[in-house]
Amino acid sequence: MRSAPFQKVLIANRGEIAVRVIRACHELGIKTVAVHSKADEDALHVKLATESVCIGPALAKESYLNIASIMSAAVATRADAIHPGYGFLSENAAFAEICASCGITFIGPSVRNMRVMGDKARARRVADKVGVPTIPGDSKGILDPQEALVVAEKAGYPVLLKACAGGGGRGMKIVKGSEEFVSTFQMAQREVEAAFGDGHILVEKYLPKVRHIEVQLAGDRHGNVVHLGIRDCSIQRRYQKVIEESPSIGLPASLQEQIQDAAVELGKSVGYSTLGTVEFLADLEANKYYFIEMNTRLQVEHPVTEMVTDTDLVKEQIRLAAGEELAWQQKDIKISGHAIEARINAEDPRTLIPCPGLIKNYHPPGGNGVRVDSAIYAGYSVKPYYDSMIAKLIVRDKDRESCINKLLVALDEYLIDGITTNIELHRRILTHPDFRKGNFSTKFLDQVQLFA
Numbered sequence: 534m535r536s537a538p539f540q541k542v543l544i545a546n547r548g549e550i551a552v553r554v555i556r557a558c559h560e561l562g563i564k565t566v567a568v569h570s571k572a573d574e575d576a577l578h579v580k581l582a583t584e585s586v587c588i589g590p591a592l593a594k595e596s597y598l599n600i601a602s603i604m605s606a607a608v609a610t611r612a613d614a615i616h617p618g619y620g621f622l623s624e625n626a627a628f629a630e631i632c633a634s635c636g637i638t639f640i641g642p643s644v645r646n647m648r649v650m651g652d653k654a655r656a657r658r659v660a661d662k663v664g665v666p667t668i669p670g671d672s673k674g675i676l677d678p679q680e681a682l683v684v685a686e687k688a689g690y691p692v693l694l695k696a697c698a699g700g701g702g703r704g705m706k707i708v709k710g711s712e713e714f715v716s717t718f719q720m721a722q723r724e725v726e727a728a729f730g731d732g733h734i735l736v737e738k739y740l741p742k743v744r745h746i747e748v749q750l751a752g753d754r755h756g757n758v759v760h761l762g763i764r765d766c767s768i769q770r771r772y773q774k775v776i777e778e779s780p781s782i783g784l785p786a787s788l789q790e791q792i793q794d795a796a797v798e799l800g801k802s803v804g805y806s807t808l809g810t811v812e813f814l815a816d817l818e819a820n821k822y823y824f825i826e827m828n829t830r831l832q833v834e835h836p837v838t839e840m841v842t843d844t845d846l847v848k849e850q851i852r853l854a855a856g857e858e859l860a861w862q863q864k865d866i867k868i869s870g871h872a873i874e875a876r877i878n879a880e881d882p883r884t885l886i887p888c889p890g891l892i893k894n895y896h897p898p899g900g901n902g903v904r905v906d907s908a909i910y911a912g913y914s915v916k917p918y919y920d921s922m923i924a925k926l927i928v929r930d931k932d933r934e935s936c937i938n939k940l941l942v943a944l945d946e947y948l949i950d951g952i953t954t955n956i957e958l959h960r961r962i963l964t965h966p967d968f969r970k971g972n973f974s975t976k977f978l979d980q981v982q983l984f985a
Contacts, residue, residue, distance in 0.1 A: 537562040538855030539614040539638065543607045544568070544578065546618030547597060549908045549925060550831070551578035554616045557847040566610045568603060570596035572916050577908040584610060591918045597621045600628055607637055614638040614854060620920070623830040624651045624699075640854040642807045642829040649803055650827040653735050654697045656799075660824040663802050665795045668814070668823045670737030678718040684736045685714055691739040694721045698731035702772025707739055742974045743814040745769065746781060746789075746822070748796035749838045750809045751849060753859045758800040760793045761842050762868045764834055766812075768962060770885065770978045775955075776962060777834040778873040779841050782933055782971035783817060792822050799827070808835075808850045814975075833876070833925070836906060840872035840929040870929050871936040875944070875959045877907075877924040879915045882958035883984050889917040893951035898943035902929040915952055923954070937963050958983065 542558050543566040544551045551567060555578060558565045567582030572591035579585045586606040589596035596602065598621055607615055615632055617623035617640070626647040629639040641647070650656045654674035660667050670688045674697035675681040685692045685708065694717065696704040704725035708717045718734060726732040745766045752758040765781035766774045781789070796811035810828045815821070835846050849860055880887050895911040907924035909915065915923055928943055930936040941963055944956055961983040967973055 538852050538857065539563050541566060541583070541610065541612045542614045542616055542640070542851070543603070543610065543612035544582070544616050544618065545597070545603050545622055546616075546620070547573055547576060547578060547908075547919065548922075549906045550618040550620075550833075551576075552581060552908045553906055554618060554847055555581050557845065557851060558616075561848060561851060563851070566606065566612050568597070568606050570918075572918055575913065577910060577913070586610065591916070593621065593919065600625075600631060604631060604635060604637075607632075608635060612637060614640055614851075616640040616851070617830070619830050619833055624828070626651070638854055640807075640851055642805065642809065646803060646805055646807075646809075647829050650799075650805070650809070651829045652697050653695065653826045654733065656827050657735070657824070659802060660799060663798055665799060665824045666822060668737040668740065668825065671735055674733035674735055676722075676732055676734075678715045678722075681718050681734060681736050682711065682714050686711065688736065688738040691741075693737050693739040694718060695735050695737070696721075696725035696729060696731070697733040697735050699725060699729035703728045704734065705772045740814055740816065740823070741976060742818070743767075743816050744781065744784065745774075745812065745975050746784065746792055746815045747810050747812045747832075748793050749832075749835070749846070750796055750800045750805060750811060751846070751853070751859060751861075752800050752805040752807065752809070753853050754806045754856055755858050756801075756804070757859045757862075758797050758805055759859060759861060759863045759866060760797050761838050761844065761846075761866050763789055763792065764837050766834065767973060767975045768968070768977055769975055774834065774876065775978065776873060776875055776959065777837050778871065778933070778936075779837045780868065780871065784815060785817070785820065788815060788817075788820055788822060795822070795824065799824070807853050808846055833922075834874050836904060836925060836927045837872045837874045840902075840904070840927060841868050841870055842866055843869065870931050871933045872927060872929040873933075873936050873940050874925055874927045875940060876922050876955075877926055877947070877949075877959075878921040878955045879923050879952050880921045880955055881953050882955040887917065887921040888953040889915040889921075890952040891915075892949060894948060895950070896946070896948035897924075898926070898946035900939075900943070902939060903943050904928070909949070923949075934969075937969065 588602035768776040
């Protein structure tokens with residue numbers, strides 16, 4: 534019998550991703566520690582873990598972002614590893630360093646990988662060095678608005694501003710001309726400083742009609758790096774992904790192969806040794822692609838890849854953190870069928886305003902090829918302090934059309950009574966003729982009228 538990679542893992546997160554990691558650990562024979570805020574005492578991840586520790590008040594900065602409290606919990610419970618999930622501290626190099634100084638394994642990339650590839654400007658310079666195409670603009674990250682203005686003028690308007698040190702769409706602004714540039718730059722800078730503690734801004738040419746394509750990478754400490762295909766994440770609102778799928782309809786096979794090869798080349802060039810996602814913009818009309826960033830962590834949409842490759846990425850991530858070799862070579866990775874993930878949020882689909890509250894009745898859909906990753910249940914109260922995503926509904930079938938039909942049936946079965954959700958938004962996207970035909974870009978939800 535194979536021994537467990539670790540004896541006990543503390544999960545420094547909450548919600549569905551904490552539940553996902555706990556399940557993977559338990560299947561590997563690893564004990565788990567759930568940390569939680571006072572507001573999350575009744576959370577599902579707390580109920581499922583081997584043991585739990587309260588680490589602070591409701592606000593994330595006083596609990597899930599409180600490194601001292603999390604490390605105290607890890608030491609007190611004798612955890613030998615910490616899994617950060619996604620968001621919160623998952624890409625915080627200082628946190629990973631503190632884990633190492635305490636003799637606790639950080640289940641994620643090396644500090645060097647995080648500092649190089651987790652910083653958009655530094656990652657862009659790596660891409661430039663190995664010959665992976667990047668969008669015209671700045672490769673270092675800028676603090677001074679006047680210096681940034683010069684870069685914008687050279688790249689040509691419109692330009693896109695984005696944070697060097699973080700993601701999730703925070704700080705992203707489109708600037709259409711020089712007269713509004715400085716004020717918009719300063720607004721974006723204030724936003725990213727508050728979110729990430731780093732005001733450096735990247736300035737790039739804005740590409741209006743592109744697909745958002747990402748490649749799932751996995752690497753080990755022995756120099757092996759493989760990709761597990763691509764995901765199309767073009768259906769977005771305010772730079773937040775709404776629907777993800779694999780494969781990508783309409784993406785030429787030759788272009789997909791180039792994108793996948795570029796992602797592996799980037800991973801190998803920095804000795805990448807865990808799970809990670811390399812993100813690109815693809816211009817299907819020009820048959821071109823551009824590197825935009827790398828997420829040095831587990832992605833929200835990782836189940837899409839798991840469904841079409843028949844893999845368990847979370848288990849593999851835990852094994853890789855223990856120094857084991859990759860379970861697969863590139864030739865072992867086979868893509869089968871089609872998968873789509875719908876992010877279910879507690880929010881008004883028309884206004885996007887969060888709608889926390891008590892879930893009175895709850896019944897998730899089921900059936901062949903249907904998966905729900907969630908941490909909610911009947912009687913659970915969705916909290917107003919955290920992200921509004923409450924579940925991920927993932928389906929797989931033999932082809933895209935069958936997959937869409939299956940997802941529509943699953944959405945009809947999904948009962949979440951007591952709060953408002955965005956389930957109706959998903960129905961309208963999936964039945965829109967342009968989505969069905971694959972005639973869409975990252976601006977799809979900005980350009981179509983789904984609600985009268």
